[in-house]
Amino acid sequence: MPLPRVPHLRLPAGALLAVACLAGPVCAPADASPADTSSAHTASTGADRDHTLHKQLDQLVHAPDGPPGVIAVLQRGDESRIVRAGVADLDSGRPVEPTDHMRIASTAKAFSGAVALRLVDRGALGLDDTIGRRLPELPKAWHAVSLRQLLQHTSGLPDYSRSPEFGRIITADPHHRFDSRRLLDFVAGEPLLFRPGSRYQYSNSDNIAVALMAEAVTGRRYEQLLRRIVDRPLGLHRTSLPQGFEMPEPYMHGYDVQPSAAPEDVSELIGASGVWASGGIVSTPKDMTRFIRGYASGALISPSTLHEQRRWIDGASEPAGPGKNKVGAAIFRYATRCGVVLGHTGNTPGYTQLIAATPDGSRSLTFSLTTQVNQASKPQLLKKLREVEENFVCALLRD
Structure with missing residues (x-):
């Protein structure tokens, strides 16, 4: 159901509440060694594959409602390939770069998972710890919900971002500065949607509660925990969790694209305070590459905690990722025709x-x-996007 129209923008509820390209073919190394070109056949095959991949991105860019810009970074060991189409900024026409900032949307949920699982590893938190034990100030009806259920979206917590009052505030003033630690107040009077653990339902409230649990057991702000136990160990130098709406330079400009109108720049439409641990992080493709390699592999946690992270149940990310989706603890399993990858969408x-x-x-x-x-x-x-993503996964996994 669409929200009331913000001037000059059509903002579907799913879009706003998920809180929720001029350049020719490019394939360049990013802080990595160049591809092996010792064989003319190998070089030719690689060029053909890159041309095919770029063509698919170009088709996305030229779709009537497609993105002005798109960039994919494929990394195998120390070797990176960048495939991109379109532009980062329609006004300047400059190409998208792997060091451009962007809103990472719900992939930020994987970061809150990383924080929580590191605290589990340290013994500060347990996957069976409940809201009642760690956040007793939250509604009593929610007290049986466990950290594991929050991370797997089986908690039953009502989604604060779908609250009519939250929608009214953000529609009237997209730059409104929310108290991020009180976002669950919007649904505090509501019961659980279902018995905890009985089924999967994606909810932005889950990762707000995860961050609040992390703060409760450490006495530190979530932003500080992110920097200390995730960003620094993984070498993330351009990743932040702001409160305001401004984007750091340089950044990919984000656009509202409708077939019947010119693209409208919405990069700074909304502030991050209203999504916080559920989707407020700003990062770059380069940093996100470092993050997912470390997070998916379990580089931050012990084998026993990694095993718990990978207890898969049925459930798709939002939007759905390539192939068949299953969900673990703040990570999804994407089984494609070419093999399995782990990650998140947003x-x-x-x-x-x-x-x-x-x-x-x-x-x-x-x-x-x-x-x-x-x-x-x-x-x-x-x-179409999911088809292209699966093709890129196949290119990544192909020997």
Whole structure:
């Protein structure tokens, strides 16, 4: 159901609440050794594959409701390939770069998972710890919900971002500064949607509660925990969790794209305070590559915690990722025709994201679009996007 119109923008509820390209073919190394070109046949085959991949991105860019820009970073060991189409900024026409900032949308949920699982490893938190034990100030009706259920989206918590009052506030003032630690107040009077653990339902409330649990057991702010136990160990130098709406330079401009109108820049439409641990992080393709390789492989946690992270149940990310989706603890399993990768997706006004890596972290893919694509707003484009993402996974896994 569409929200009331913000001036000059049509903002579907799924788009706003998921809180929720001029350049020719490019294939360049990013902080990595060049591809092996010792054989003319190998070089020719590689060039053909890159041309095919770029053609698919170009088709996305030229779709009537497609993104002005798209960039994919494929990394195998120390070797990276960048495939991109379109532009980062329609005004300047400059190409998208792997060091451009972007809103990472719900892939930020994997970061809150990383924080929580590191605290589990340290014994500060337990996967069976409940809201009642760690956050007793939250509604009593929610007290039986466990950390594991929050991370797997089987909690039954009502989604605060679908609250009519939240929608009214953000529609009237998209730059409204929320108290991020009180976002669950919007649904505090509501019961659980179902018995905890009985089924899967994606909810932005889950990762807000995860962050609050992390703060409760450490006495530190979530932003500080992110920097200390995730960003620094993985070498993420351009990743932040802001409160405001401004984007750091340089950045990929995100656009609202409708077939009947010119693309409208929505990069700074909404502030991050209203999505916080559920989708407020700003990062770059380069940093996201580092993150997903470390997170998917278990580089931050012990083998026993990694085993718990990979207890798969049926459930798709939002938007759905390539292939058949299953969900673990703040990570999804994407079983494609060419093999399995682990990761997360996300969408928010102006941006759509996929981050994925092989279970050992040796190969990874980040895939970023500069418009929002989801089942509610652009089902046909999402279908095409998932096909292209699967083709890129196949290119990543191909020997």
